[in-house]
Amino acid sequence: MKQVEHTLERLIFGSRWLLAPFYLGLVLALALLLVKFAKEFLHFVPLVFTAEGGDVIVGLLSLIDVVMVANLLIIIVFAGYENFVSQINTGDHEDRPSWMGHVGFAELKMKLIGSIVAISGIELLKAFMHVETMTNEQLAWKVGIHMTFVISGLLFAIGDRISAGKNAGGEH
Numbered sequence: 001m002k003q004v005e006h007t008l009e010r011l012i013f014g015s016r017w018l019l020a021p022f023y024l025g026l027v028l029a030l031a032l033l034l035v036k037f038a039k040e041f042l043h044f045v046p047l048v049f050t051a052e053g054g055d056v057i058v059g060l061l062s063l064i065d066v067v068m069v070a071n072l073l074i075i076i077v078f079a080g081y082e083n084f085v086s087q088i089n090t091g092d093h094e095d096r097p098s099w100m101g102h103v104g105f106a107e108l109k110m111k112l113i114g115s116i117v118a119i120s121g122i123e124l125l126k127a128f129m130h131v132e133t134m135t136n137e138q139l140a141w142k143v144g145i146h147m148t149f150v151i152s153g154l155l156f157a158i159g160d161r162i163s164a165g166k167n168a169g170g171e172h
């Protein structure tokens with residue numbers, strides 16, 4: 001019976017590698033996002049010379065938006081892979097991000113919600129830059145969705161702080 005248990009445990013432990021194709025897919029999505037960024041950038045270049053200041057700001061915000069999503073993908077790929085599949089062996093590579101290998105599930109969740117709030121904030125700012133083209137209902141929805149992300153982030157942070165306090169106090 002111990003042999004069956006050991007085999008089952010090895011199979012379950014090895015199943016973590018089923019996540020590797022998901023992370024590889026996110027890396028490929030990052031490459032596609034680079035194409036999106038290049039497209040946005042090429043659209044932005046002529047705006048700098050011909051458009052009003054507000055349109056230039058919206059163009060910049062669009063580029064920042066794509067970069068933030070790319071950063072989010074990298075955080076999810078690195079931290080998710082290291083937390084759930086295997087450590088990424090980079091040796092003593094000088095460019096290894098300082099947070100890599102130190103982001104647990106709680107920190108990953110906070111980085112994720114923080115990035116979503118920032119991306120939502122950029123989208124809201126873009127909407128406010130063209131407020132004259134939007135209805136009050138559309139603006140209300142955008143603000144409501146953004147506030148939902150903000151409140152969710154705060155609730156996650158409060159929950160993590162309470163959980164950390166309980167664990168530090170010896171309760172489990």
